[in-house]
Amino acid sequence: MGMGNWKRGLIVAFGGLLFLALLLLVLGILFSHFLIDLWWYLSLNFGGYFWLRLLYRYILAGGVTLFFFILFFANFWIASRYLGRSARGRVSKGWIHKFQTGAMEVYTPLSLVMGIILAIPFYQQWEAGLLFFFGPGAGVDDPLYGNDVSFYLFRLPIFLMLQRGLLATFLILFVGVGFLYWLENRVIPVERQEFPEGVRIHLSILAFLSALVLAWGLMLQRFALLYVDDHEPTFYGPGFVEVYYHLPLIWLALLAFLIAAVAFIFYANLRRSLYLVIGITGAVVFLVAAGLRHVTLIPEMLNQYIVKANPVTTEGRFMKNNIEATLAAYRLDGATAVNFEVSQRPETDIGEDVADYINNIPVWDENFLYDVYQQLQGLRPYYRFSPVDVARYTIHGRVQQVNLAARELNLSKLPASVVENWENIHLRYTHGYGVVMTPAAQEGDRPMEWYIRDLTLYSPVGFKIDTPDIYYGQENLTYAIVPNKLEVAELPGTKVTPQQYQGGGGVEIKSLFRKLIAAVYFQDPKIFFSINIGEESRLRIRRNIIERIRELTPYLMIDSDPYVIVTDDRLYWLIDAYTTSDWYPISKPTTLEGREREINYIRNSVKIVIDAYDGHVDFYVADPEDPIIRAYARAFPGVFKPIGAMPHVIQTQLRYPRDFFRIQMQIYAKYHQREPELFFQQADTWDFAKVKDVPKLPYYLTVQLVEKSHPQLQPFVQISPLTPIGRDNLRALAIAGVRDLTEGPYVPELVVYQFKKEVQVDGPAQIDALIDQDPEISAAFTLWNQQGSEVKRGRIIVLPVGHSVLYVQPVYLIAAGETRIPQLTRIIVSMGNVVVMERSLKEAFDRLRQELIAKTMRELELRGQTLEGVNPGAPLLPLPEPAREAVSP
Structure with a gap:
């Protein structure tokens, strides 16, 4: 009897354990x-x-x-x-x-x-x-x-x-x-x-609470006046009519509504006619006040006979409110305006120091350079380069601007037989490898100069990367399981044998339960049954860096231009992220191209670093004054680190982000006019410079542009040429950068070089027209086009040199045929309405100086004067300090 009970107990216990295991399994699957x-x-x-x-x-x-x-x-x-x-x-x-x-x-x-x-x-x-x-x-x-x-x-x-x-x-x-x-x-x-x-008390309380909540809604309507756009395109936010007509009506409607509601409640309970009269009176006043807000006649009369008769007097302080709020909301209140005096003797600005410009002027557009990288350095069908990035590195003791791109994994070009094999996709072809890097300055009709190239990552200037594998990048990569039991083969055609994965990160799947959960998650039973998944194997998901960030911090807006950083250890991705809002009072809303959401507040609050090898993510606070990121840092302690904790090798690659600068310039083009009189006239509104109706977007340059009296910037800045709206002459050069980190903490800076309105300074479109009209250049283009090649001109780089403005435009040849590799063939430079084209920047600068001196001598001869002490063939002159006068914000 005892033995039977023991057996039954054992069976029950075993059944219970089995049921519990099955229950846990089902719950795990669910x-x-x-x-x-x-x-x-x-x-x-x-x-x-x-x-x-x-x-x-x-x-x-x-x-x-x-x-x-x-x-x-x-x-x-x-x-x-x-x-x-x-x-x-x-x-x-x-x-x-x-x-x-x-x-x-x-x-x-x-x-x-x-x-x-x-x-x-x-x-x-x-x-x-x-x-x-x-x-x-x-x-x-x-x-x-x-x-x-x-x-x-x-x-x-x-x-x-x-x-x-x-x-x-x-x-x-x-x-x-x-x-x-x-x-x-x-x-x-x-x-x-x-x-x-x-019952009467209950219904009275409900009626009273409903009335209170409705009254609260009327009070909140006051704040809607801060976001009206009725005065656009002149200014945004409340004006004379809103403050002196709509706001008093809101207060009147609120007071009348409360009186009417209380009176009706008392009448419903006490049945006294006095309360009924008060209630009806209050209701009438409320309806009149609410109705008058929707009657357009009175506001139109106020606008016609009071506002338009004295627009600056009546609306001036409201314009000022809009200007100050908008500049503060877009981090533009600290922008420094500098008057730039243009020299009448541009040849004196081409001196010995011009060599600093020659070594760092980017004569390759990123779009053209991408095709070169892909054709010459793709090397394998399953590699595709990320968009070309711009950076600066210290090479042989000198800061030099470079272009680089990561060689990422892309499986779309592989044969179908390879792609259809599960092990190839998830266990074998799992990552990209290394980067390519070229100097920004190149010479025409010469082979491309490389700083890092090939799968061997050969570098004539001393770059080395211990772990160049890229498991996380900008490609839309599926999940990978590494390390695994498959042997790592040598890269074909090289002596490079990549190591089996030795990093951290990833989801452990060594147990059968975790394998089953992963198989259910991806609806892929091969994960569970594969014999090549070992105890050290880890599941790697969300390998696209943008997807990774959006999963972790969906409340941050991400810059559209992540960039890769090369260190001796491995590769990293750096992504700028923004905190945004559409609730900043009286600030002008805007949208960034390609994004649907309208915002009126933005801060570049976070710099995100992602390890391209193991996928580790770090968030660093770049703007500790931003209240939104401070709120998230309070809510999620330990997630957002101070930017001082960022490794120094990555700090040296911090830059002013593209999207942030562009959205700032969209706003600053109008809101740089800080006085209501000028703002109302809109006589000096700017726009992005255009060439053939295509806006010239900001670009990076590695040059020192800001005068010594200003806080020192790193010699890596972003420049945006701006023209008067509807005109092609250059009105300003906006320059954005970050302070040299050796001088102190990370601080972004914005400086705007303004040209005098009465002085003609050619814009990119006018320089483009001068190039078209130059007989020598036009003849060369015609000849090349007739030889079966297609001539393509790159973007026009605009930058101040001394007292003058310099323009540089590369010229590419693309041979006809299936393999179309752009080739840099010539470089055009222009200054002082003189245009020259040569094979290299040095040759172009030498000839430009000679042409400018000759032009000046001709002009002086016409006036009966001579240019003494100047030899057109002499070495380059020293670069004088430009005359600049600070403008009070």
Whole structure:
């Protein structure tokens, strides 16, 4: 008997364990996405961040759901005390009876459903709720109401959602509960009954709360005036009509509504005619005030006879508010304007120091250079280069501008038989290899000079990369499982034998359970059954660096130009990220090309570094004054590191990001006019320089451009030529860079060289026309085109040299045929309306100087003067200091 019990107990225990194992397995399969995400975050040392994000989302959404549930349930419970208590009357049946008898099985699920529905907006925008609780003060007040800007960035969006939710709640309750009371006392009974006192109190409280929430909505309407665009294109935000017409009407409507609501509630309970008269009067005043806001006649008359008669006087301070808010929102309030005096003797600006320019002027456009890289250095069908990046490195003791691109894995060119093999895709062809690098300055009709080339990563200037493998990059890579049991083959045609993967990162899948979860996640059973997956194997997912960042920090906007960094150890990706908002008060909204979302506040708050080998991600705070990134840093401690913690070798490659500079220039082109009088006239509005109607986007140069009195910038800046809107002459050169990190912390700087309006300075389109008109250049182009080659001209580089403005344009030849490799053949330079074309920059500068001296001598001869002490064939003259006069912001 005892033995039988023991056996039965063993069977039961075994069955229980088997059931538990099966239950865990089923749960694991059902929650495969959750488990893979959790393991992935843990592999990046972001486990705490994963749980915090999950916790915050459900605490916020759950808290709001609970709040609305309590509101509904409490009111239903109160109503249940009075429903179904009539002594005289017919007994209702069906669903009405359930409500009347106060059945909790009806009120509880109904309250829960209503709570969930009303909490959906908060669940969808839970990160906005996070900012509500963690957002710090910005230290800047809006000029109309005096609220700290953080109120609009963090609080107002939540207040608007909460007001809508509460209004819907109390209106639903008032109508629903009132309908049940009406059925109970007026329809179901045989004889009509009066509402009990408790019912009247309940309905009065609901009506009063509805009125309060509606009044709160009217108060919040005041802030909508900060975002009106009725005065565009002159200025953005509230003006005379909004402040002196709409705002008083909002206050009047608010006061009248509260009086009317309270009066009607008292009348409903006390039945005194005085309250009815007050209520009707308040309602009439409210309707009139609300209606006048939608009547266009009065605002049009105010605008016609007061505003337009004295536009700067009436709207001046509102324009000033818009200018100051917009400059602050786009980080333009610290921009430095500098008057640039253009020399009448440009030949004196081509001196010995011009060699610094020659060595770093980028004569290859990134788009043309990409084709060269791909044709000459792709080397394997499964390699494709990332977009060409611009950088600067210290080479032989000198900072030199270079172009480089990462050789990434791309499987689309492989034969179908290779691609269809699961092991090839996920275990064998798993990564790219190394980079190529060329100097920015090249000579025409000469072979391309390389600083890093081939799969051997040969470098004549001393670059070396211990671990050049690229498992994470800009390609849309599928998952990989490395290391694995497959042998690593030597790269064909080289003596290079890559090592089996030895880095960290990735999701461990050594157990059968983890293999099964991974197989379910990817719906790929080969992961579970493959014999080439060993105990050291790790699953690598989200290998596209943009996808990786968006999964980790979806609340950051990412720059469209990630760039690769070469170190002695390995390769890294550096990506600029932005905190943005569309809630900054009175700031002009804009959109960046290629992006749909409209914003009116942006900060380059974060620099993100991703290890191209193991995928590790680090977030560094580049703008600690930004209140949005401070809020996220509070909410997620340990995720965002100070930029001083960034390794020095990566700090040296920090730069002013492209998208940030471009969006700033879109705004600054108009808002550099800081005085209301000038801003209203818009006589000096700028635009990006254009050539043949194509905007010239900002470009990087490695030259020292800012005068010594200004905080020293690194000699790696971004330049944007700007012209008057509708004109082609050059009006300004905007220059953006970062302070030399040896001088202090990371600080971005923006300097704008402005040319005098009365002095003609050729813009890129005018230089392009001069080149077209030059007989020598035109004849050369015609000859080359007739020889079966296609002539292509690159972008025009504009930069200040001394007192003058220099223009450089490369010329490429592309041979006809299937293999079209651009070849740099000539370089055009221009200064002082003189255009020359030579094979190299040095030859072009020498000839340009001679042509300029000759031109000056001819002009002096016409005036009966001579140019003494100048020999056109003499060595280059020293470069004088340019005469510049600081302009007060």
